[in-house]
Amino acid sequence: MVRKGEKPITYPCFRFFDDNAGGSIINRVTGDSRSVGNFVNNVLFQSLIMVLSLAVYLAYMLSIHVKLTLACLATTPALWLITASFSRKVRPAYERSRELSDSLVLTLVETVQGISAVKGFARERERLDAFQQANRAVREQQQSIFWRVSFFVPTIGFLTQVNVFILLSYGGYLVIRSELPLGAGLVVFAGLLQQFSAQVSNVAQIANTIQQSLTGAQRVFEVLDAPIEIRNPPDAQPLKRAAGAxxxxxxxxxxxxxxxxxxxxxxxxxxxxxxxxxxxxxxxxxxxxxxxxxxxxxxxxxxxxxxxxxxxxxxxxxxxxxxxxxxxxxxxxxxxxxxxxxxxxxxxxxxxxxxxxxxxxxxxxxxxxxxxxxxxxxxxxxxxxxxxxxxxxxxxxxxxxxxxxxxxxxxxxxxxxxxxxxxxxxxxxxxxxxxxxxxxxxxxxxxxxxxxxxxxxxxxxxxxxxxxxxxxxxxxxxxxxxxxxxxxxx
Ligand SMILES: Nc1ncnc2c1ncn2[C@@H]1O[C@H](COP(=O)(O)OP(=O)(O)OP(=O)(O)O)[C@@H](O)[C@H]1O
Ligand SMILES: [Mg+2]
Structure with a gap:
C-alpha cells in the first residue's frame, strides 16, 4: 500500500524471478552492490586525489625544467596502452568470475533448501562434489585474474622507475652542462618525480578496481532496470470489495x-x-x-x-x-x-x-x-x-x-x-x-x-x-x- 507522501515503488514481477536464478539474485544484492560501494570509496576518491596531485606536481616540475619534465614523461603513452589493454582483458574475466560465483551460491542454496531430497536419496557426496567443483571454478577464475594483476601492477611500477633512470641520465647531463642547478634543480626535481611516480602507480590499482566495480554495477543495474510488465495502470480502476464474478x-x-x-x-x-x-x-x-x-x-x-x-x-x-x-x-x-x-x-x-x-x-x-x-x-x-x-x-x-x-x-x-x-x-x-x-x-x-x-x-x-x-x-x-x-x- 502506498502511504501519503511516499513514492509508489514498482517491484519485479514473477517473470523476473523466473528468468533469474535465486543464487544470482542473492549474489547481486550482496556481493555486487558491495563492489559498487568499493567504486565510490576506492575509485572516485582515489582518482580525485590522484588527478589533483598529479596536476600540482606536473606544474611544479614544468616550472623547474620543461624539457626534463617532458623527457621524464616519455613512458606515459606506454603506461596508457598497458592500462587500456589490461582493462579490456580483465573485464570479461571479472564477469565470468561473478557468474561462477552465482552458480556457487545456487548450489549451496539448493542443497540447503532441498536437504530432505539430498538426504532422502543419499546424495550428500554428489552435492558436496558439486559444491567443491563450483568452488574450484571460482578459485581458478580468481587465480587467473590474480595472475593478470600480478603482471600488470609491477609493469606499471617498472615504467615509473624508468622515469627515474631518465631523470638521472638526462638530469645529470644537464647539471654537468650547468643548465640545471644541482640542489634547487635536480634534487628537488627528483623528489617531485618520486611523488609523481608514486601517484601514477596507483593507476594500476584504480584500473583494477574500476573493472571490478563496473562488472558489479552492470549486474546491479540489470536488477534495477528489470522490465516491469505488471504495472498499476495510471488511471487504475479502484475495487473496494469485489462481488466475485x-x-x-x-x-x-x-x-x-x-x-x-x-x-x-x-x-x-x-x-x-x-x-x-x-x-x-x-x-x-x-x-x-x-x-x-x-x-x-x-x-x-x-x-x-x-x-x-x-x-x-x-x-x-x-x-x-x-x-x-x-x-x-x-x-x-x-x-x-x-x-x-x-x-x-x-x-x-x-x-x-x-x-x-x-x-x-x-x-x-x-x-x-x-x-x-x-x-x-x-x-x-x-x-x-x-x-x-x-x-x-x-x-x-x-x-x-x-x-x-x-x-x-x-x-x-x-x-x-x-x-x-x-x-x-x-x-x-x-x-x-x-x-x-x-x-x-x-x-x-x-x-x-x-x-x-x-x-x-x-x-x-x-x-x-x-x-x-x-x-x-x-x-x-x-x-x-x-x-x-x-x-x-x-
Ligand atoms: N514459471 C514458468 N516458466 C516457464 N514455464 C512454466 C512456468 N510455470 C509452469 N510452466 C509450464 O507451464 C505448463 C503448465 O504448468 P502449470 O504449473 O500451470 O501446470 P499444473 O496444471 O498446475 O500442473 P500440476 O498439477 O503439476 O501443478 C507446464 O508445461 C510447465 O512446464
Ligand atoms: Mg499446479
Missing amino acids: VEFDRVTFAYRPGEPVLEDISFQVRPGECIGILGSTGSGKTTLLSLITRFYDAGQGTVRVDGFDVRRLNLDDLRRNVGLVFQESFLFSNTIGANIAFGHPEAGIAEIENAAKIAAAHEFILEMPMGYDTLLREGGKDLSGGQRQRLAIARAVLLNPSILLLDDPTAAVDPRTETEILEAIECAMKNRTTFIVTHRMNTLRRTDRVLVLEKGRLVQIGTPEELLRLPGPYRNVAALQFGEGKAGRR
Missing part, C-alpha cells in the same frame, strides 16, 4: 514465446460459485489461477473480475480481493499469529483466531507451547504439512477475500489430514467465489461446476452431474477413483 474471454498465455500453456480459454463464473479445476499435471491449472491474481498478464484475450479487465484494476485492490492457498505454502520465521496475519498485519487477535477456527487450525495452535505466539522456525519446518496448509488457509481467510484460489491444497498430505483440510476449506468457501484445483472426486462433486483442462485447453465444463453423464476425462477420473459401477451413484 470472474470471466476468461478467449485467453491465451505463454511463459515463453511460441509455447502456449493456455489456449483460447473462455468461461464465466458467477459471484459465490465454487469451481473445481481438474487436469493432469502440467495442463495449466496453476497458470490459470495466476492470471486471475495478475501474477502474469494474458498474451491474448482478457481476464475480467467483476466485469473489469484485470489490467485496468488497481493491483493492490485486486490482490486484496483474492485469497491464495498454494500447492505448498510458504511460512516465514515469525510467530504463528504473524504468519496468519501476513496479508493483513493490522488484524487483531480476535480476527486471527476466527480465521484459524475457520481453517481448523485453532486447536492445534493452542496445543503449541506459546499458542499464537509460538515462533516458527524457517519455512515452518517444525509443523506438519497439514498444519502448514491449514495456517495458509487461515492466512487467506483472514483477508476475507471475495475470490479464493486453492491450488491443490491437499496435494502433500495424508488422507486423514486431507479430510480435515477439506472440511476447513468448505467453511472457508462460504460466500466467496472459489476456485479449487484438485484430483479428488469427493471434493469435485461438491463444487458447482468443474473445468477440465487438457494440455492448456478447456475440454469440459459443466456441473459434476452433467460431466459424469458424458464420456470424457472427468468420467474417466471418476471411474478410476470409485470404480465404474459406483461412479454413477452419488
